Every structure is written in structure tokens, then in C-alpha cells.
Amino acid sequence: MPEGTSALFELELSLPDTRLSTLASRLVGFESRFSRMHQELLLLLDKDGLEQWSKKHYGVRVPLLETIFDRYPLVVFHGDVGTGKTVTAEVAANALAKQLHKDAMLFKLSTRVRGSGNVGEMSTLINQAFDVVAREAGRSKLSFLIIDEGDSLAANRNANQSHHEDKVAVNTLIQKIDDSRRFTGRVLVILCTNRFDAVDPAIVRRAAYIEEFRRPNDGERLEILRMDCEGLGLSSSVLDELVRLTGPGGQYQLGYTYSDIRTRLLPEALALAYPSRRVAREDLVAAVAKVIPSPSIHSAEK
Numbered sequence: 001m002p003e004g005t006s007a008l009f010e011l012e013l014s015l016p017d018t019r020l021s022t023l024a025s026r027l028v029g030f031e032s033r034f035s036r037m038h039q040e041l042l043l044l045l046d047k048d049g050l051e052q053w054s055k056k057h058y059g060v061r062v063p064l065l066e067t068i069f070d071r072y073p074l075v076v077f078h079g080d081v082g083t084g085k086t087v088t089a090e091v092a093a094n095a096l097a098k099q100l101h102k103d104a105m106l107f108k109l110s111t112r113v114r115g116s117g118n119v120g121e122m123s124t125l126i127n128q129a130f131d132v133v134a135r136e137a138g139r140s141k142l143s144f145l146i147i148d149e150g151d152s153l154a155a156n157r158n159a160n161q162s163h164h165e166d167k168v169a170v171n172t173l174i175q176k177i178d179d180s181r182r183f184t185g186r187v188l189v190i191l192c193t194n195r196f197d198a199v200d201p202a203i204v205r206r207a208a209y210i211e212e213f214r215r216p217n218d219g220e221r222l223e224i225l226r227m228d229c230e231g232l233g234l235s236s237s238v239l240d241e242l243v244r245l246t247g248p249g250g251q252y253q254l255g256y257t258y259s260d261i262r263t264r265l266l267p268e269a270l271a272l273a274y275p276s277r278r279v280a281r282e283d284l285v286a287a288v289a290k291v292i293p294s295p296s297i298h299s300a301e302k
């Protein structure tokens, strides 16, 4: 990691990255989500491709390209906790870099960018982060910036509890997103939030693409359970029972998130069986009784 940027980013990675490529195959629904998004994202990133398209089909560079290149290189991923926003942002950046055959850098802004409350600190850190992102784009690389927990940096300036410092930071962020347009196709900002309602409307308005994430439905829970329980010898009726128990109105009012299933439920079941025996239906059912689904951000606020 280059000196001095570790305070700005919690992740700094050159793409393509093999770990992220492998991760893509373990994300339920990623392929279909990505195929839905990627056309829109290509319009933001594939400047050369669009110019070739224009030449090929019209013989000239049509003015429509200016409209397209003038869009803000901003995408918003929003939805409930643990539904895969952050991991999809990373994996999608990697998939885009591969698809465009370009060297790329992935930066994930650290929540430390909020600073320690000193006057102007948050803005200074945002400026510095975008300087690093711009430096990579200036080297004709693709430069992805993930702003995770984006509502903490981009909160609505009209909200009652919005402090002066927060407002200044949002202004800076907007300005930096606007500036990033000069790198046509070489910068993409992905803002992730589980509090979409709290994000400043000026940020939302700039988003060229908005994608919602939800808790998994029955089919998606079956898919993650099948994937993660492969080789354990569980019958399909056990998996069906788990699908029912982990769904809304199963054992609990609220259904499990992907993260609840993968990082809490299944490890809990394994812990019950390990080290003496195989994972049995009873372990999984007992784990469901123990692991309560994450409260949704909205119900938690009530």
C-alpha cells in the first residue's frame, strides 16, 4: 500500500483479482444481477467502445456521446443489511475490469475518512481520497471507488441532526463526483448504503444507476444452502425444511439475510457437530433456534 493512503482506504487492490473472481461464483444471483447492470455500467466506462460504435453505425462521432459522457460516474447500491451490497460492488468492479481488458485499481473508502471531528478534516480526507483515485485514472487505468456505508458520508444536508461538518463533507463529495466526469470512463464511484432514505437527494440525483438489494427469497435461500452444504449428505427435504424455517414467517417474522445464513447459521450448526460427528438435520434446526435474523435497518430504527 503506498505510503500515507492507509488512513483513507480500507482496501486497495489491483484488478483483476483471483480472489474476487472466485468469490463471484459463490454469490447467489450475481450472474443475473451483473448481466442486468453491466450494459448500463459499460455506458459509463467503455468510452472507446462507444466511440467505435458511433463511427461504425453513423460514420461520425454523434453528439449523443457527449450526453452519455456527461453523466456522473456514480452508481448506488442500496438495501437491507447483509444482502451483498459491499461484496457485489467489489466483485462487479473486478468483473468489469476483466470484461474491458483494462488494468484497474479498486479503492474502498475507509469509515476513518469521517475523521475525528476536527474542522474541515472530513472534507480534506475526501479530497485526498479522490486525488488518489484520480491519479490512477490519470495513468489510464480504470479506477473504482467504493464508498461503503455511504449514508454516513452522504447524509441528507436537510436532516435535523446534520452538522455543519457533515454538510461541508457532502458538498465536497458532490463536487468530487462532478469533477470525476473529466476522466470519462476511467472512474466509477459505487456508493453502498442500507439507509437509502438518509442519502442526500443531490447525490441520488446524480446516480447513473441505482440497484436495490433484498433479503433472499425461497429460491435464493435454497441456492445458498445447496452451495454451502454441498457434500454434507443432507437430503433435499432437509434443505426444503431449512428454506421454510429461514424464510419470513418461518421460525421468525423476518427472513434471514444471506449473511445470516452464511456467516452465522451454518457456522453455528457446524459448531454443534464438531468435532465428534457429521452435521445433521438436528444441528441445523437447533442453529435456527439460536440464530435470530438480523433486524432490518428500518425496524431497528423504530
Ligand SMILES: Nc1ncnc2c1ncn2[C@@H]1O[C@H](COP(=O)(O)OP(=O)(O)OP(=O)(O)O)[C@@H](O)[C@H]1O
Pocket: 026, 027, 028, 029, 030, 079, 080, 081, 082, 083, 084, 085, 086, 087, 088, 192, 193, 194, 213, 224, 258, 259, 260, 262, 263
Ligand atoms: N448473493 C449472495 N450470495 C451468497 N452470499 C452472500 C450474498 N450476498 C451476501 N452474502 C454473504 O453475506 C456477507 C455480507 O455481505 P455484504 O457485506 O456485501 O452485505 P451488505 O449488503 O454490504 O451489508 P451491510 O448493509 O451490513 O453493509 C458476504 O460476505 C457473504 O458471505
Ligand SMILES: [Mg+2]
Pocket: 085, 086, 087, 148, 149, 192
Ligand atoms: Mg456493506
